[in-house]
Amino acid sequence: MAERRIGYLLKELDRLIEARFDDDLAVGGLSRRHWQLLHSLSEGPRSAAELREALAPFWKAQGEWAIEIRALSSAGLVAADADALALTVAGRAIHDATFLRIGDRRRAMARGIGPDQFATTLRVLERMIGNLAVAS
Numbered sequence: 089m090a091e092r093r094i095g096y097l098l099k100e101l102d103r104l105i106e107a108r109f110d111d112d113l114a115v116g117g118l119s120r121r122h123w124q125l126l127h128s129l130s131e132g133p134r135s136a137a138e139l140r141e142a143l144a145p146f147w148k149a150q151g152e153w154a155i156e157i158r159a160l161s162s163a164g165l166v167a168a169d170a171d172a173l174a175l176t177v178a179g180r181a182i183h184d185a186t187f188l189r190i191g192d193r194r195r196a197m198a199r200g201i202g203p204d205q206f207a208t209t210l211r212v213l214e215r216m217i218g219n220l221a222v223a224s
Contacts, residue, residue, distance in 0.1 A: 105197070112189040116182045117163075121146065121156045126165065126175065126183045133174035 113123050124143055128134065134142075140153055147153055157173070160166040165179035175183060198206055 108193055109190070112193055113186065115189060116186045118182065118186060119156075121152070122160060122165075123186065125156060125160060126179060127187070129166065129173060129175045129179070130183050130187070133169070133172040135171050136168070136173055137171070139173055 110120070113120065118126070124146055125139070128139055128142060136157075143153075157166065157168075160179070161168065163178075164176055165182055167174055167176050167179075201209075
């Protein structure tokens with residue numbers, strides 16, 4: 089019964105994390121891809137090639153990169169200078185407000201859980217993942 093319970097709990101936690109994260113992004117009018125791009129640019133300008141390569145695992149369709157960059161540029165959140173992409177003032181404001189909402193959500197998720205408990209939970213989950221990754 090424990091296996092069924094942990095599977096259920098992990099799936100339910102994942103479902104809730106995903107749903108609340110999407111809620112937090114939607115407040116700023118962002119999609120998941122928009123957030124990945126804005127957050128990747130939050131520490132400063134990056135070349136388009138570097139950014140595209142860093143986020144390549146997340147692109148699902150051919151041409152998605154261009155569509156998302158165009159959407160952020162059209163919204164005035166990202167500016168291109170030569171081959172570098174950077175946040176605009178508006179892009180920085182949306183990023184920072186969203187980052188605060190996400191931080192608030194993470195703190196709410198961990199409410200009542202001490203730092204040691206949280207660290208132990210992460211170690212246990214990492215161990216379980218490792219155990220199953222090598223199991224045949």
